[in-house]
Amino acid sequence: MNPTSFMSLVIRFMEYFFHLHLLLALLTYGVVATLFRKHIRHIRFRAINHEKIPFERFQAPLVSFVIPAFNEGQNILDSVAAALSADYPAFQVIVVDDGSTDETISLLRNNYHLEAHAIRQYSKLGTARLLHCYRSSSHPNLFVIQKEHSGKADSLNVGIDYCNTELICCIDADSIITPDSLRKMVVKFIDEPSLIALGGAISPSNEIMVRDGKVSRRKSNQPIFVAVQIIEYLRSFTSWRTGWSYLDGLLIIGGALTVFKREAVIAVGGYRKGIACEDLDMILSLHRHFLNRQIPYHVWTIPDVICWTRVPTDAKHLKIQRERWMYGALQSLKYHRALAFNQKNPLIGWMAFPHLVFIESFAPIFELLGLLCFVSALVFGLLSIPAFLIYGLLVFSITGFYSWFALAMNDAFINTFPNLKQVIRLGLIGLIEPLGYRQRESYWRIDAWWKWVRGEPIAWGNNTTDASYSAKQDRI
Template sequence: MEDPHGVARSALLWSRYGDVAPPIALIVPAYNEELNVVVSVHSMLALEYPNYEVIVVNDGSKDGTLERLTEAFELVKFERPYEEVLAHEPIRGLYASRRTDRLFVIDKVNGGKADAQNAGINVSRAPIFCVIDGDSILEPDALMRAAQPFIDDPERTVAVGGTIRIANGSRIDGGRVTEVRLPRKMLPLYQIVEYLRAFLMARLAWSRINTLMLVSGAFGVFRRAEVVAAGGVTKGSIGEDLDLIIKLHRHMMDSGRDYRIQFVPEPVCWTEAPETLGVLARQRARWQRGALECFFRYRSMLFNPRYGRVGFLGFGHILIVDVLGPIAEVLGYILMPTFWLLGILDAEYLLAFTALIFVYGVCVSVCSLILEEAELQRFPRARDLATLTVAAVLENFGYRQINNLWRVKGWWQHLRGDHSWGEMTRTGLGAAEK
């Protein structure tokens, strides 16, 4: 069911920005995404935006990703001149769709997600590009909302991130989320709470002081000229989204230019979350390796006065939360009970400290849920809000602890030089339609 308030807001956005909205290229890296890629592309072709093109980059998929796209959109080979300003693996062919002039597909040798993004940037012609995962669905007005900072402040805005939401369980029809429903499994429910806490509270706050260090690789909008000037996406990077934002901060500051990297909560992108512990463990360990890789690659920026708040606050946050945080928390799980058993720590102090930690975690999660509903209002049923409130409480008892163990595993993999991506098994967004 359409939200009448959302329709009215979209119409107002169109009337205000439709004539001045800049051309945008949607770059969709896709590796083994045959389950979701057609649904995702349909959602992109249905976006409410006046001037855009969709460039799907098939990064040497081993499944039927290219075949599914060819069948669904009647792809044919074509020639399109482009300048190779960024390095990437060879392109095997360019395809256009007989059904729409907005869709193009790049078929290339596998080089990883960062490499695929660079290929898409080269082939794109628009001054602004949007990176979106091949398993994601944008809300119809998401691109217009994400482009608003580029229209309002074109000189300073270099990157904009939107909200990532989990689509597991929701009804999807024609490439759109037509009914928001919660997943039946607890693991995706916990991840919904995580995403609410990470996006609406943390990133909005960092954005206000222009110290946002991460625009999600699932949905980010960038000024092409600045990304090219910064050297593009670092090839082989595991945390390519974090890496790109750090590079943009460094490039703009080294150039002595005033700029903005913003988070805007209203543009919503729906994505599929892992539903099994094994897949989620691989994802979180990879995220940890990506954060460590970026931190040590750009460690010269840490506490460097040249980089101002980014060097002190942004990199300081990465040091505390991503580098030291997992190890410190897991050590706490071991040392606190050990000190109690050895008689070093009083039982009353241990219980009081443990209660404080859990109460603080529950308060942050529940407050994130309240703020999200007040801002975006994506959960129409009171029962869903009640379910999420229970999940926001329960995730503090076991789920967050095992997450830290996965992150410590990511630390160990980083020390061993493991750069593998890991297999991300999908169930398919289309499954939510049934």
């Protein structure tokens, strides 16, 4: 076989491989979209509306907000104010300052009149040495723990150590939650006693204004760079993860807003230190623990709870974020590889976990191979126009279907866009995502792959030594 014939054979094989990969992805997205609607009907049929539950008239489950903060002076006041404004009668807020060197503590002290206070420890998940403990004199349900710097995972563990509530709500220090979020999420735990973890919809806050914990949307259009990320968040949180919830195959909940049963988190030993994506790692740990012991459980996310979070506004910070996500996913998938082909839950073992590995994590590698195949076909004059058109059709079918479906679900459940013009604009921007943006993101994710294989650390925002905090952004 001459070199040209061999190259032709390789290119044809790669074409079929890429077509099959994209077709499987499209079919999976279609199935998940169908299951999304089923899951919504399921929880609506079983659920009591949160507005009909008189929490104030009975002993509502006590909830603790745990907010880890490291150099969050630009964000911490908005986040704490939003948490304190929760429309729920029984909650406390625990801010864990992870050895900040900026004005985080001074801002909290001055705005909330912090006073020294002894706080009781209920478990021993955290390892860092505590420096000071405070309680607000103006808001008695606000506590602040100051400790030595040990990373986000350990900060979450320390916060959990100092609360004895049935439920814990872990949020990021740059997250803004709506007042009714906690009430909506607690209802789900009342409806389903075997629920151990619950997430809600997360949306970029770049196009909103935050004033005293209240949120209002700007009327102007978002920059294209931010708008593409809005589409990504909508696809992930308002449809994709909710669809997997129906099958009890959800493997990740966004760390910006998650409610856990405290006893479940303690059962798995809390958050594992040294992991870039502690949210993914925690959910995988919960799955392993409950599957191995064959204890009935549910891990869900719902599309109608809003948590606003800041997204990168430039390529530099987006690169840091996407590398962190890829790097952290590879860390966790390797550590929890026992979930692959697990017989105790075939859906997770044979569908959800392999999908996360081969469809999601290997996607940038397949895309690189596809680009190399395309260039090789051009160089050797072996480019098949029909194969190229089929590939492009599949790519835009996946992107278009999933983007417009997410926009439709957003309009049905949380309705965060004020007019049809913005919806159409976002939908069109979602269609052009495969042209440039996707390739650049794939390059960053491949870079994370390479660094992970070599055991090389990567930069993490303003702190290059701590693999647990996201890139810091300028607050509105």
